[in-house]
Amino acid sequence: MQERSMGVLGGNFYSASEITGFMREFGTMDDAIVDEGHFFVAEDDHGAIIGSGGWTRLRPSYANGLDDGAPTAGYPTVRSVFVDPAAVRRGVGTAVMHRAERDAATNGHDTLHLTATLSGLALYQSLGYRTQEVTSLRLPDRVRFACVKMEKRLTELAVV
Template identity: 70%
Template sequence: MSKNTTMRGYIIRNARPADIAAIRAMQERSMWVLGGDFYEAGALASFLTEFGTMDDAIVDEGHFFVAENDRGAILGSGGWTRLRPGYANGLGTGGQTADRPTVRSVFVDPAATRRGVASAIMLRVERDAVEHGIQTLHLTATLSGVALYEHLGYRAEEAMAVCLSNQTRFACVRMAKRLPTLREQAA
């Protein structure tokens, strides 16, 4: 299977440690612009200050992907991991456990929205998870991402909020999707 997937003017490839700075910059732009319709500026600033947009360790695992255009610009990101997200402590008892396969850090550059970038990344994430024997993927969606995940077949399990240290509550939705096995995909 090809390591890179070519899509409408961009490729989906495994993220590399050298990409982290560009990934974070794109993710923060995405959070401010696309999340701005769903969250107050103070809540976005607090969340980004306290947790950021991703944990570097998920890139090292090899299940994190970027969409890159022909000029090398990062247009989107996302992956899956069994590592517990940094924000999980803010979820209280509803936080994920360390061994639960979780979709993480799916973002699209605001200039690249409505081009299928997030859907293409999620397709690659799901295919990779199936290849590694994952039966169900879980995620904690920001409010700006819920519609995308519902469109991709994820079902809402619980509305919740990350409690930030300044007592701000950052609303999110826990979601999950059962993935087809390789045998089911071949049938």
């Protein structure tokens, strides 16, 4: 589902070579969110996964590819948020993000960070994430994969 999401939805913002390079270099799944226990999925009525995402304090797998070189470990970072292309515009991404935000707040965090793909930017903006920096990931052959570092204060969330 994640790879299909990146290929289809990302294809509206990135070239085929950018997507191929991203998939080869970084992939879509960051095992750190599973290892740390903050990975969430959304399922349809038949049990098929139609959305995913989570957060972790561990260093992202893509961190070495960031052009800005800023530290990316030690603070809660959203990762691996994807929605099945057949389920877009139905609140799946929003639901996954709200679940991750509540979990981060429950675990004592007041701010979440993320590095958004261009295809996810509108979702994050609609949820109140603010742009910190426009940057890119370095891919092989001098290819750049545009992305946006963002953050959101979680102090207004109702923790349930």
